[in-house]
Amino acid sequence: MEQQGEYLIPAPQSAVWAALNDPDVLARCIPGCQTMVREDDTHFSAKVKAKVGPVSATFDVGLELSDIAAPDSYRIIGNVKGGPAGFGKGGATVRLETVQDAQTGAPRTRLIYDIDASIGGKLAQVGSRLIDAATRKMADEFFTAFSAQIGVPDADDGPANQAVADGADGSPASVAGTSRYETGGQWKVWAVVIVIFVLAMVLSI
Amino acid sequence: MSPDQPARVNGIGASVLRREDARFITGNGRYTDDMRVEGQVYAVFVRSNHARARIESVDIADAMMIRGVLAVYTGADMAADGIGNLPCGWMVKQHDGSDMRTAAHPPLAHTQINYVGEPVAIVIAQTIEIAHQGADAVVVDYAEQSAVIDLATATDSEEIHPGITHNLAYEWELGDRAATEAALATAAHVTRLDLTNNRLIPNAIEPRAALGIYDAHTGEHILHTTSQNPHLARLILSAFVKIAPEHKLRVIAPDVGGGFGSKIFVYSEETSVIWAARKIRRPVKWTASRSEAFLSDAHGRDHLTHVELGLDAHGLFVGMKVHTVANLGAYLSTFGSAVPTYLYGTLLAGQYKTPNIFVEVQGVYTNTSPVDAYRGAGRPEATYVVERIVENAAREVGMDPAALRRLNMIQPRDFPYQTPVALVYDIGDYEKSLDRALTLADYSGFAARQAESEARGKRRGIGLACYIEACGLAPSKLAIALGAGVGLYESGEVRFNPTGSVTVFTGSHSHGQGHETTFAQVVSDQLGVPYESVEIVHGDTGRVEFGLGTYGSRSLAVGGSALIKAGEKIIAKGRKIAAHLMEASEDSVDFADGQFAVRDSNRRLTIQEIAFASYVPGNYPEGLEPGLSEKAFYDPQNFTYPAGTHIAEVEIDGETGVVTLVSFVAVDDFGRIVNPLVVHGQVHGGVAQGVGQALFEHGFYDHTGQLLTGSMMDYCMPRADDLPDFVVDTTVTHCTHNPLGVKGCGEAGAIGSPAAVMNAVTHALGVSEVAMPATPEKIWRILKQQAAA
Numbered sequence: 001m002e003q004q005g006e007y008l009i010p011a012p013q014s015a016v017w018a019a020l021n022d023p024d025v026l027a028r029c030i031p032g033c034q035t036m037v038r039e040d041d042t043h044f045s046a047k048v049k050a051k052v053g054p055v056s057a058t059f060d061v062g063l064e065l066s067d068i069a070a071p072d073s074y075r076i077i078g079n080v081k082g083g084p085a086g087f088g089k090g091g092a093t094v095r096l097e098t099v100q101d102a103q104t105g106a107p108r109t110r111l112i113y114d115i116d117a118s119i120g121g122k123l124a125q126v127g128s129r130l131i132d133a134a135t136r137k138m139a140d141e142f143f144t145a146f147s148a149q150i151g152v153p154d155a156d157d158g159p160a161n162q163a164v165a166d167g168a169d170g171s172p173a174s175v176a177g178t179s180r181y182e183t184g185g186q187w188k189v190w191a192v193v194i195v196i197f198v199l200a201m202v203l204s205i
Numbered sequence: 206m207s208p209d210q211p212a213r214v215n216g217i218g219a220s221v222l223r224r225e226d227a228r229f230i231t232g233n234g235r236y237t238d239d240m241r242v243e244g245q246v247y248a249v250f251v252r253s254n255h256a257r258a259r260i261e262s263v264d265i266a267d268a269m270m271i272r273g274v275l276a277v278y279t280g281a282d283m284a285a286d287g288i289g290n291l292p293c294g295w296m297v298k299q300h301d302g303s304d305m306r307t308a309a310h311p312p313l314a315h316t317q318i319n320y321v322g323e324p325v326a327i328v329i330a331q332t333i334e335i336a337h338q339g340a341d342a343v344v345v346d347y348a349e350q351s352a353v354i355d356l357a358t359a360t361d362s363e364e365i366h367p368g369i370t371h372n373l374a375y376e377w378e379l380g381d382r383a384a385t386e387a388a389l390a391t392a393a394h395v396t397r398l399d400l401t402n403n404r405l406i407p408n409a410i411e412p413r414a415a416l417g418i419y420d421a422h423t424g425e426h427i428l429h430t431t432s433q434n435p436h437l438a439r440l441i442l443s444a445f446v447k448i449a450p451e452h453k454l455r456v457i458a459p460d461v462g463g464g465f466g467s468k469i470f471v472y473s474e475e476t477s478v479i480w481a482a483r484k485i486r487r488p489v490k491w492t493a494s495r496s497e498a499f500l501s502d503a504h505g506r507d508h509l510t511h512v513e514l515g516l517d518a519h520g521l522f523v524g525m526k527v528h529t530v531a532n533l534g535a536y537l538s539t540f541g542s543a544v545p546t547y548l549y550g551t552l553l554a555g556q557y558k559t560p561n562i563f564v565e566v567q568g569v570y571t572n573t574s575p576v577d578a579y580r581g582a583g584r585p586e587a588t589y590v591v592e593r594i595v596e597n598a599a600r601e602v603g604m605d606p607a608a609l610r611r612l613n614m615i616q617p618r619d620f621p622y623q624t625p626v627a628l629v630y631d632i633g634d635y636e637k638s639l640d641r642a643l644t645l646a647d648y649s650g651f652a653a654r655q656a657e658s659e660a661r662g663k664r665r666g667i668g669l670a671c672y673i674e675a676c677g678l679a680p681s682k683l684a685i686a687l688g689a690g691v692g693l694y695e696s697g698e699v700r701f702n703p704t705g706s707v708t709v710f711t712g713s714h715s716h717g718q719g720h721e722t723t724f725a726q727v728v729s730d731q732l733g734v735p736y737e738s739v740e741i742v743h744g745d746t747g748r749v750e751f752g753l754g755t756y757g758s759r760s761l762a763v764g765g766s767a768l769i770k771a772g773e774k775i776i777a778k779g780r781k782i783a784a785h786l787m788e789a790s791e792d793s794v795d796f797a798d799g800q801f802a803v804r805d806s807n808r809r810l811t812i813q814e815i816a817f818a819s820y821v822p823g824n825y826p827e828g829l830e831p832g833l834s835e836k837a838f839y840d841p842q843n844f845t846y847p848a849g850t851h852i853a854e855v856e857i858d859g860e861t862g863v864v865t866l867v868s869f870v871a872v873d874d875f876g877r878i879v880n881p882l883v884v885h886g887q888v889h890g891g892v893a894q895g896v897g898q899a900l901f902e903h904g905f906y907d908h909t910g911q912l913l914t915g916s917m918m919d920y921c922m923p924r925a926d927d928l929p930d931f932v933v934d935t936t937v938t939h940c941t942h943n944p945l946g947v948k949g950c951g952e953a954g955a956i957g958s959p960a961a962v963m964n965a966v967t968h969a970l971g972v973s974e975v976a977m978p979a980t981p982e983k984i985w986r987i988l989k990q991q992a993a994a
């Protein structure tokens with residue numbers, strides 16, 4: 001599948017990065033995220049529980065970052081394994097831009113992604129027609145939750161926040177290996193990328 | 206209506222209600238999944254999510270830790286037990302005389318994966334839920350490889366099976382290439398067309414299932430399974446797969462809920478189940494989910510074809526050349542090799558006197574589910590090629606499509622007719638069914654209906670298909686000479702019980718055809734016994750001597766003829782007994798309406814009285830064996846050739862592109878008709894499937910080999926509200942070479958209808974081709990292009 005999209009995060013880029021630096025924030029914002037571990041500077045792994053149509057499973061997500069041109073663009077290669085439920089693999093390009101709010105002039109962050117992924121197994125067989133809508137819906141959930149986490153109210157957060165509560169599957173979110181995260185530096189950038197890619201991969205399969 | 210009038214109530218020609226329906230509609234059918242036996246456990250298969258991959262390892266440790274999981278067996282376990290590969294039963298010779306190239310097909314993959322859904326391991330557990338948990342816990346490490354999916358480029362792609370270059374199972378040809386090319390070179394007009402015959406997924410209402418039982422006391426293996434041909438399954442499982450010798454293997458196919466070809470074949474799962482039952486000494490049950498059925502039942506069709514038809518200045522066909530690339534899938538299924546060759550190329554003459562025909566077929570491996578016979582099996586593909594090109598030729602040369610067909614039709618005086626593609630048609634009257642269909646469809650009134658549609662903003666089209674099929678498979682000598690691994694005769698046994706009822710054993714199999722009714726009509730009619738006193742037994746190798754099963758519209762023509770032969774033996778023996786009892790010479794005893802009568806006298810005995818005398822032989826002919834039970838094998842001399850004309854009329858919504866089938870007329874010549882009600886039902890079902898192919902169904906793989914139409918959400922089957930009331934009629938010429946004069950009716954509906962519908966669709970749109978299925982999206986795009994032009 002191929003999918004492009006962009007989100008305007010109602011916060012300055014520095015605030016976004018700060019929030020993304022907090023693994024608890026990420027864990028709460030990625031629906032169904034159970035663990036996220038930084039293996040080394042460019043490799044990450046996560047466990048995410050997700051449901052697409054009639055198929056639900058816990059997915060092992062492996063990510064590799066490349067072509068990092070901080071703070072403008074990044075390439076990410078990923079593999080998602082859902083055991084009998086299926087698998088996904090592919091890549092995504094992510095770009096970040098700072099933009100001015102048209103009314104207030106406040107700085108905001110625009111995130112633009114371009115995913116090219118392939119999916120397999122039961123999810124391809126029975127869920128392929130649901131992917132696009134499911135991906136967009138859950139990405140909306142993430143960004144709505146994320147916006148709420150960093151304290152900037154979203155214009156139409158009511159229904160979206162409701163969706164987050166539903167999408168979390170009631171499972172308590174936790175993030176492993178938090179002590180290994182460094183503060184500042186490239187991790188902020190990677191975090192954005194990881195979040196998007198985890199979402200894209202999980203939601204796309 | 207049939208000119209054959211019923212001779213007897215419930216005899217041949219009577220529209221008897223199907224006796225089997227009473228149990229089906231009251232929930233008393235007994236299907237494989239209904240079977241419950243002591244100690245039964247459940248199997249679930251681990252299947253590959255990848256289309257092509259090396260299996261690096263299979264880790265069953267976690268699965269075996271689950272409480273209730275009894276066993277996990279892999280392909281390596283099977284191979285270690287000496288279980289063989291699944292064979293292809295038909296050896297196709299290539300045009301250079303060499304054998305086709307067959308890839309090894311292990312029941313469970315153990316080194317290499319070649320399609321999504323290919324089974325890797327069988328997990329057996331106390332309950333089906335635990336078996337699923339166990340299957341989920343098996344960890345298979347795959348090294349992915351790039352998959353070969355696109356049929357058009359498969360011969361230029363990476364080799365799927367080592368040593369099978371260009372992924373070609375075979376290159377096969379039939380006919381005279383030079384003469385055909387010469388005819389096309391000098392033709393006044395040549396029509397050319399590229400056609401897609403879309404991949405179909407069978408979807409019988411009952412998914413495949415198997416219950417394997419091993420009797421440690423007798424050493425007998427009993428496999429209850431959803432098979433169209435249990436004896437053939439036993440033969441293959443014994444001779445090739447080495448499950449057990451035939452006398453230690455019994456295959457029972459009880460009630461089976463539809464097959465359409467997909468239950469002819471010997472599959473991985475049934476094979477694994479009966480083997481595993483012996484291995485763990487427990488009865489093992491497996492029932493496919495609908496998702497598994499989509500992935501693992503053999504698919505149908507999937508051809509790419511280029512065809513050229515040459516006409517002279519008068520419109521007579523002078524030559525036809527066909528090039529077809531046929532998708533065989535990842536492995537050669539049981540009859541997969543024969544479908545796009547002998548069941549396809551041989552039918553390309555259609556109903557016409559085309560003097561020169563040449564066809565070449567490339568059978569290609571791809572990383573998709575194996576492709577094999579599906580209702581019609583090669584003949585719908587052939588009809589589609591012939592009837593689409595003839596229709597387009599008529600439009601190009603400005604002739605009425607019906608008139609062009611009529612001009613070229615083989616006439617009754619031409620029979621027997623030798624076609625340029627091997628077959629000899631014995632009889633038919635093609636113009637008669639054409640005329641009848643044109644009348645029923647009010648062909649001459651089309652222009653007025655079209656104007657009326659256009660006034661409502663709709664496009665209207667009408668399309669014909671004058672099809673022919675070769676049924677009644679098959680003369681054994683011919684089939685074996687062409688590469689078949691078995692003969693294609695049929696067996697039958699007619700057994701009088703002492704009190705006069707009749708138990709009939711047939712090697713044919715009924716999985717929706719209604720044999721229990723129609724075969725009883727045939728026997729009742731021949732022997733003059735009450736229909737109600739005749740019981741039909743089928744589908745059990747432990748009860749029926751032998752059989753080749755049901756496919757290729759062969760049951761009545763071949764299996765029914767075997768019963769007639771057995772009945773003739775019954776009458777001959779009965780005559781001896783009757784002559785003895787009535788103290789007359791044998792040649793003065795006539796048999797009619799169930800009675801043996803001495804000519805020119807009032808002495809007569811019923812066949813039931815003779816049966817009783819045969820079992821209580823106090824006063825009995827010297828030297829004659831007691832009992833009245835006879836067996837026969839019937840081997841046909843030729844194929845039968847059902848033929849007819851189907852006419853479809855469609856209306857297309859100019860805004861949405863939705864095609865509505867507004868009328869469908871089928872006029873078929875099936876030879877003598879035993880039960881018009883059953884025949885009409887078969888035509889209705891076949892037409893529905895053919896309309897499904899034309900308008901809705903498409904088995905679609907993405908470029909990585911994932912089946913994207915893997916559920917009813919994405920694979921669109923026809924529904925009742927997609928279909929009009931069909932107008933069904935028959936014309937009759939009796940088959941010349943079987944004792945019943947019958948030809949077979951099971952596939953005709955699916956053979957004629959796709960071409961008729963697509964001829965109507967292209968007619969409505971004024972285009973030369975729309976690839977099936979004609980979905981609203983495709984039509985909408987054409988309409989938008991036309992509006993823009």
